[in-house]
Amino acid sequence: xGPIAVIDIGSNSVRLVIYERLSRSPTMLFxxxxxxxxxxxxxxxxxxxxxxxxxxxxxxxxxxxxxxxSGSVELHILATAASRDAANGPEFLKAVEKICGVKVTxxxxxxxxxxxxxxxxxxxxxxxxxxxxxxxxxxxxxQVANGKVGQGRTFPLGGIRLEEASEGSIxxxxxxxxxxxxxxxxxxxAKGSTFFAVGGTWRSFARLHMFExxxxxxxxxxxxxxxDEALDFARMVARRAPEALDQxxxxxxxxxxxxxxxxxxxxxxxxxxxxxxxxxxxLGVREGHLYELLSEEEMTQDPLIEACAxxxxxxxxxxxxxxxxxxxxxxAFAELGIDETAEEERLRIAGCLVSDIGWRAHPDYRGEQTxxxxxxxxxxxxxxxxxxxLALAIYYRHVGLVDEAVxxxxxxxxxxxxxxxxxxxxxxxRVAYLVSASMPGVIPRTQLVMDxxxxxxxxxxxxxxxxxxxxxxxxxxxxxxxxxxxxAIRVVG
Numbered sequence: 001x002g003p004i005a006v007i008d009i010g011s012n013s014v015r016l017v018i019y020e021r022l023s024r025s026p027t028m029l030f031x032x033x034x035x036x037x038x039x040x041x042x043x044x045x046x047x048x049x050x051x052x053x054x055x056x057x058x059x060x061x062x063x064x065x066x067x068x069x070s071g072s073v074e075l076h077i078l079a080t081a082a083s084r085d086a087a088n089g090p091e092f093l094k095a096v097e098k099i100c101g102v103k104v105t106x107x108x109x110x111x112x113x114x115x116x117x118x119x120x121x122x123x124x125x126x127x128x129x130x131x132x133x134x135x136x137x138x139x140x141x142x143q144v145a146n147g148k149v150g151q152g153r154t155f156p157l158g159g160i161r162l163e164e165a166s167e168g169s170i171x172x173x174x175x176x177x178x179x180x181x182x183x184x185x186x187x188x189x190a191k192g193s194t195f196f197a198v199g200g201t202w203r204s205f206a207r208l209h210m211f212e213x214x215x216x217x218x219x220x221x222x223x224x225x226x227x228d229e230a231l232d233f234a235r236m237v238a239r240r241a242p243e244a245l246d247q248x249x250x251x252x253x254x255x256x257x258x259x260x261x262x263x264x265x266x267x268x269x270x271x272x273x274x275x276x277x278x279x280x281x282x283l284g285v286r287e288g289h290l291y292e293l294l295s296e297e298e299m300t301q302d303p304l305i306e307a308c309a310x311x312x313x314x315x316x317x318x319x320x321x322x323x324x325x326x327x328x329x330x331x332a333f334a335e336l337g338i339d340e341t342a343e344e345e346r347l348r349i350a351g352c353l354v355s356d357i358g359w360r361a362h363p364d365y366r367g368e369q370t371x372x373x374x375x376x377x378x379x380x381x382x383x384x385x386x387x388x389x390l391a392l393a394i395y396y397r398h399v400g401l402v403d404e405a406v407x408x409x410x411x412x413x414x415x416x417x418x419x420x421x422x423x424x425x426x427x428x429x430r431v432a433y434l435v436s437a438s439m440p441g442v443i444p445r446t447q448l449v450m451d452x453x454x455x456x457x458x459x460x461x462x463x464x465x466x467x468x469x470x471x472x473x474x475x476x477x478x479x480x481x482x483x484x485x486x487x488a489i490r491v492v493g
Contacts, residue, residue, distance in 0.1 A: 003029055005067035005075045006286045007060060009096070009104075011039030011082035011136025011158055012258070013200065014056045016063035017286055018070050024122075024298050025307040025380060026290055029070060034059035035254040038092075039082040039136040039160040048086045057095055064100045077104045078289060080112055081137025081158060107285070113140035113152020118288030120144055120196045123221065123281055123380040125304065125346075129194030130273055133284055134202055134262055136160040141269075143188050144196075151187070155180050157265050159201050159258035166261075170238060173261055177268045185272045195227070195275035198284040201262030204255040206280040209233050211247040216409030219376055221282035222383045230278040231270045237263035283380065302346060303381035308353035311377075316356035320440035325352040329428045332448040336455075336482030338424060347386050348425055351393045355429050356438055358398065367399035375410060388413035389422045396426025397433070401477060420481075427478040431457070434471045448478075455479035457489045464491045 004026075005018045015033035019026040036056040041049050067075050077100060083089040084106055093104045107115065116133035121144060133140040135158045142152035156165075157180055166173035185191075197206070206223050209215075212233075215223075225233070242248050242256040251259060270278070291299065312322040326349050333340065333348070340348065358370035375391040382390075388410050401423055403411065411419060428448075435457070436442040447458045455475055459466055467489050475487020 002073040003070050004290070005063075005070065005072040006289065007063050007067075007075070007077045007100070008286050009038070009056065009060075009077065009079040009083055011042075011080060011138070011160055012037060013136075014038070014059045014063075015286075016059075016066060018067065018072060019290065022290060022293060023306070024294065024301040025303040025310070026287065027310075027378070030066065032063070032066075037136070037160065038086075039158065041164070042082055042086055042137070043161050043164045046086065047088045048082060048092055053088075053092055053095075056092075057099065060096055061099055075100060075102050076289060077102055078115075078285060079104050079106045080285070081109075081135055081161075084108070085137065109138060109140060109154025110152050112138070112285060113142040113154065114149055115285040115288035115292065116140055116198050117142045117144050117149040117152065118291045119198065119283040119285060120281055120288075121147060121149070121299075122287050122291035122303065123283035124196070124279075125302065125343075125381040127194070127196065129196055129275060129279075130188055130190045131196045131198060131281075132202075132266075132269055134159065134197070134199035134265060136258075139265060141184060141188070141273075143190065145189075153184070155184070157181070159261045159265075162261045162265070163258060170260055170264065173264055174238075177264055181265075181268045181272050184269065185274070188273060191274040192276045195269065195273055195278045196281050197266065197278055198281045199262075201255060201258050202266060203280060203282070204251045204259055205234070205237060205263055205266065207250050208237065208245065208247055208259075211250045214409075216413065217375060217384055217387065219384065219387065220280055221378075221380060223280040224383065225278045225280075227270055227275050227277055231267060234263040234267040234270070238267060304350050304379055304386075305346065305353070307377075307379050307381075308350040311357055312353045315358075315360075316354075317359055317438045318356075318440045321436060321438055321443065322353045322356060324440060324443045325355060325429070325432055328432065328443050328446075328448075329425065332428050332478075333424065335448055335450045336424070336478075336484075337450075338421065338482065340421070343386075344418070344421055347382075347389050348421070350382075351390050351422075351425050352429070354390065355394055355397055356433075358394070359438070367395045367397075370398060371395040371410070385413050385415065385418055389418050392419065393422040393425040393429070396423055397429040400430070401427060401481075424478070424481050427474070427481055430474045431471070431478055434468075434474060435459075435463075435466060450479075450482070450484060451488075453479075453485040455482065455484050455487045457487065458492045459489060460493050461491055 013033045018030040137158035139155045139157040143150035313319045358366040371391040
């Protein structure tokens with residue numbers, strides 16, 4: 001299976017994304033969008049504007065060329081609200097099909113809601129809550145829980161449509177939104193759960209908030225805002241001129257016009273749905289479409305573990321060695337009496353897989369570079385505290401159990417419990433790599449056990465010469481984290 005290209009024809013933008021291949025954790029090879037504004041004027045004329053159509057078709061010609069140039073084995077074209085609602089939509093889509101030689105999938109409102117929800121199932125680990133996808137022409141709301149997607153609802157509240165219906169007046173828009181969403185919470189068991197926000201306008205809103213508070217990571221996926229904070233910020237953004245916002249330069253000029261209207265919709269959604277937090281998703285309809293193409297077995301795979309295993313294959317000295325670390329470190333944690341939740345266990349597994357991805361860097365900078373790579377990686381299925389855990393654990397593995405060079409803001413993303421587990425994982429990996437020299441087949445022949453206050457590394461006779469002062473020092477450091485006093489190496493068998 002080779003690359004897969006998806007052209008997404010929305011009411012505001014037309015976008016091409018080329019993915020490396022169909023997989024549980026798809027990697028982007030190329031991503032480009034054109035703000036064609038197909039939905040502009042649709043509310044008043046009922047038709048797509050000629051200039052917007054021409055701009056969109058020009059972009060699609062380029063996108064088709066790029067898709068072919070990339071060697072994509074499949075091209076999928078998805079069209080949403082503007083193409084669906086316009087009187088000349090069929091004519092426009094026929095022109096698209098002529099350019100691309102591929103049939104366009106025209107999504108209904110229910111289709112958009114379903115695929116947005118699948119995008120959340122694809123990008124989050126066991127998500128539970130309500131998905132909201134705000135486009136230029138419509139808003140879709142749908143519940144997700146236990147890997148299932150509920151019945152979706154579509155509202156005519158896309159940014160472009162709302163701006164035109166209100167004639168640019170926030171006061172009028174506020175009334176329109178309140179009336180449209182008055183019963184939006186009916187049938188949704190969402191109070192106190194998570195609201196997953198999808199769409200470019202809401203990502204711009206979150207980016208503005210991120211820079212406003214000086215957040216240490218600039219990763220949009222799984223950026224979480226408490227509902228009360230999101231409500232206050234949305235109220236402010238909706239009622240203040242964009243140019244008066246302190247950090248408005250971080251939002252593209254093409255998005256600024258619709259930002260107040262997107263904030264207004266979010267404000268009303270929070271009031272109606274009453275979630276505990278708003279979580280931003282970088283994945284939506286496109287990724288939901290790809291997720292729907294997977295087999296049932298592939299759908300059940302953990303996207304974080306799959307992505308880390310692939311990174312290990314691409315960057316570590318031995319992917320096999322990375323896999324061998326998982327049970328070895330797990331046993332060490334058990335011996336040290338460190339209990340783990342299911343989420344902490346999957347983070348530890350991910351940490352083992354990516355523990356050697358920085359080996360090609362200069363030894364003096366491996367810790368810092370790997371920390372940056374992991375904190376900002378295009379992982380899905382992991383929240384920001386989890387990113388910080390992975391970054392810190394592998395930083396400790398390279399640098400030692402010191403924090404001097406680590407940004408205190410990165411450490412603040414983790415709870416005390418998670419930081420300690422990251423430190424323990426880093427300490428265990430420091431022992432393992434001195435034993436194995438990163439080569440496969442060694443670690444499974446050894447074992448860490450607690451004998452009273454001593455952490456003992458048991459090795460077979462042919463590994464007896466592994467004894468050394470540096471290794472013993474690292475064993476003792478690991479022992480002290482677990483409440484012991486010193487380390488020792490014992491030949492057994």
